[in-house]
Amino acid sequence: VFQTVYCTISDSCACDFRPSIRDLEWDLYKNVYGQHLAQEIVAEEVASFLQNKSPDRPLVLSFHGSSGTGKTLVSSMLGNHLYGSAMSSPYVHQFVPTLHFPSPHMVKQYREELKNWVQGNLTECARSVFIFDEMEKMPSGLIDVLEPFLGPSHIVFRTNYRKAIYIFISTTGEEVINKLAMESRQAGRDREEIRLADLQEAIAQTIYNNNTSGFFQSSIIQKDLITRFVPFLPLSRRHVERCVRSQLCQRGSCGRSDVVEAVGGDMVYTPVQGQYFSTTGCKAVPAKINFFL
């Protein structure tokens, strides 16, 4: 009853939109390891975006970092805590370039389809989430078609396009992120001392200049339409072991410290001198647990 009454006086219930910022924050801080920047930025940006009843532009977050560091995990947490039916909500839209945009020579057609598609979905539900995975495999020039949707411009479509959330995910930028993490570690500093300001501009430059980033010479970058670049730091052995422990617990084998130790020791770490960071983050954890359990 409360839900029904609430929905009649608030527009937040539109299309299954039932955000729980507290749950999102809790999930981010409890279940994402070693990513203080991503935790802070995502929690803060989403909270302030949703508090604003009439934002003048959508929320646009671009996730960057090596494989297996938690980019997809965090994007799923967003969907899970924003919609009543979580990631299976029809208003969470995911794009995978290799699946949806496989042929680089069809960019013109894809541009038209993507524009109409995003517009159609926003007409149906202004509070839609669009997740673009594997941006590094997105054909160049395609994503720019979204420029009018991302900015504060006054081009008015039939619908409110400023309440949407866009998430771009890519490994481009991992070199600058990993280099900074490495230098910080070599200098004996805590990884929590790495600040967002140290990486924002470097990531923007990298994806703008890299012809396989999906954002190569993109007007979206030129016009500063990404709200925040979100760096995911490389994970060290203690983070990998937390991933192992958590997955073991989910399988009812919480006490198997021997497996935690074995999986942690079986990962490949870089650089050779120092062995600081797992080359695959937590990605290979389930397969290795199966092997050692």
Ligand SMILES: Nc1ncnc2c1ncn2[C@@H]1O[C@H](COP(=O)(O)OP(=O)(O)OP(=O)(O)O)[C@@H](O)[C@H]1O
């Ligand atoms: N920082 C982390 N904290 C907790 N679990 C993590 C973290 N990073 C990765 N994992 C776990 O490892 C697996 C792979 O992570 P995820 O898919 O989020 O990586 P990714 O960064 O999106 O990698 P890719 O770029 O290859 O898609 C998931 O099961 C996820 O739960």
